[in-house]
Amino acid sequence: MGKDDSEFMQEAIRLSVSNVTEGRGGPFGAVVVKDGKIIARGVNQVTTTNDPTAHAEVVAIRNACMVLNTFQLDGCEIYTSCEPCPMCLGAIYWARPAKLFYANSKEDATAIDFDDQFIYEELAKPVAERKLFTRQILREEALEAFTKWRESTVKISY
């Protein structure tokens, strides 16, 4: 762990603490770093913005992409005060940073009643065994969009 890694994580932790003490949302903070500098921050804003996707990492990624004017975080590092939930870890993979650092574990999050571990377990199950009613319908019709995508000459892949 380098001195810089420690400092960036301390900023993510500071954000997570102040988010609770200032009553803005869950105890989570994240920062995105590029070339040794913090370029974006995020805190959990689920209940204050009525957005269940507004976790610290998602907010930080969105902010970083705005700053960089791109949809990919090439060469960036993400420091988050807690191990990302499946939504946030998925978002991180789509954003494609170089490195990820986290502090609290998903077990720590479970211990204060967040669903992270439950959602990880659900994702690992076959669709039919999940607690969320899930059903596949109309696949044949839906393939049209994928065929059009494959044939498109103007698409921007990601």
Added chain:
Amino acid sequence: MGKDDSEFMQEAIRLSVSNVTEGRGGPFGAVVVKDGKIIARGVNQVTTTNDPTAHAEVVAIRNACMVLNTFQLDGCEIYTSCEPCPMCLGAIYWARPAKLFYANSKEDATAIDFDDQFIYEELAKPVAERKLFTRQILREEALEAFTKWRESTVKISY
């Protein structure tokens, strides 16, 4: 599959097709339904809005929560033109709708070069075995926010 289910999915599919033909983004569309009516729509806007989290389901969930003025989709159904990626499935679990319907499978998405399957495989691996460099640091310091959350008397749980 009820007649309504079919109609709602056809709207999600229509959105997925027009998103490609109009050059707005990837071949994905989603709708959120409550009490038999579509209350929100979403299409993939990753490359047009520089937001790697702007998948159809995430956009539809955010829109539905704005319409309902809440951070939970109680009693709602989500119809998405493709099996959700881990990010979107995580977002769906956090939003807590009653039911989920999808059309194309994640294998169909892989066949047109999207990372859905790869990300599912990564999430299932122990952290140390993932392709994304990931490291836990400063857990002890980070626990402060979780302790403060547990002790908070003003928090809004979700």
